[in-house]
Amino acid sequence: MTPKQRRLARRLRQLRLKSGLSLEDAADHLGCKQPKITKMEICQLGAKPDEVRMLCELYGAGRATVESMVNLARTAKTRGWYQVYDESANPENIDFVELETDAVAVSNYQIDLVPGLLQTEDYARTVIRAANPGIGEAVLEQRVELRVKRQDRVLDGSLDVWAVITEDAVLRAVGGRDVHIAQLTRLLEAASLPNVQFQIIPTRAGEHIAMGVPFDCFRFDDGYGTVAIDHLTGTLFLEEEAEVERYRLAFQHLCGAALSVPDSLALLRKYVKEEHSEWERRS
Template sequence: MTPKQRRLARRLRQLRVNSGTSLEAAANHLGCKQPKITKIEVCQLGARPDEVRMLCELYGAGRATVESMVTLARTAKTRGWYQVYDESANPENIDFVELETDAVAVSNFEIDLIPGLLQTEDYARAVFKAGLPDISADIIDQRVELRIARRQRVLDGDLSVWAVVTEAALIRAVGGRDVHLAQLTRLLEVATLPNVQFQIIPTRAGEYMAMGVPFWCFRFDDNYGTVALDHLSGTTFLEEEGDVERYRLAFQHLCSTALSKQDSLALLRKYIKEEHSEWERRS
């Protein structure tokens, strides 16, 4: 099942439950037996666009929600532009990109890395080489290409990004002198875009919520979302409303702990200046 299909099933169930409609009533309205509604809601059976429209209208969903759900039903089984990378990226990578492509906003917390959507090509390549030492150079190149392609939505202003990083992300010299300095300089440019919010949690802030747990929160046009957690063996996706809300609240806490956008940019400028001097002294 694709992320779209899972999202459609989850939203249909949420709309039904929130409206107080029984499974039996939904089945009667659709002219089917009750098990079909259950299978649709647990993503064991797909729903046609016309069925989705009938159910959403029964549940009292607003016009915008109905049209969003119908569109989701029409495209639920299709893959987008990223399908050309199926051979170089694992299924979880593709699911991640699909979620990101469908999202209208992404919130990302990173501990010792610059967020992927804000990385330069050379920085991304160094990250992939370190994390995937047994992968061929060709696969690394294709994954870097995919990451850079994803970045274009941010540069075009089509995707809103709110990134929070710890101060450690600015210190770690990924890729060496030139790559590190180029990344910090590029980050300063991208962080000033109107659709990008960038904040830094300074080391002096001490403890904070979600220590040791980098994560992404995707928000879609219906204001619902999905959370992604990366780890060495893959990516875990959290889709239940309670889990998503917990991470949204955690991200809000991180934002309140971090420096303001203005102070974060000032600290970033300071690191760029000091890192230039530090590398010059090393030379």
């Protein structure tokens, strides 16, 4: 099942429960047996667009939600532009990109890395190689290309990005002098975009709510979302509303612990200037 199919099934269940209607009520409205509704809600059976419309209207969903759900049903089985990278990226990578492609906003917290949506090509290449020591050059370049291609929606303004990173991520000299300085400069450029917010949690801030837990919160056009948590062997996706809300609140706490946007950019400019001097002293 694709992430879209899972989202569709989950949202149908959430809307029904919120309406207070039973599985039998939904089945009667569609003129089918109750097991069919159950299978739709646990993603064992795909829901047709007209069925989704009927159910959403029965559940009292607003017009925007109805249209969003119907569109999701129409496209649930199709893969997007990223399908050409199926052979070079692992399944979790593709699911992640699919969620990101469908999202209208992403909130990202990173501990010692710059978020992928804001990485330079050379920085991305270094990070991907470090995480996959035995990777072949052809696969490496395809994964770098995929990461860079993901940034198109940031540049065209169709995806809102709010990135919070630790000061360690700014200081870590990934890739050496030129790559490091270019990456810091790219952060400054990206932060000037109207759809990008950027904050730094200074080391002196001490403990905070998400130490050791980097994550992404995706928000879709119906207001609901998914959380992605990376680990060494893959990506964990959290889709239950209560879990997603907990991470949204955690991200708000992180924003509060971080420097303000203007102060974060001032600190970043300071490090760009100092890094130039520091690397020049080393050479």
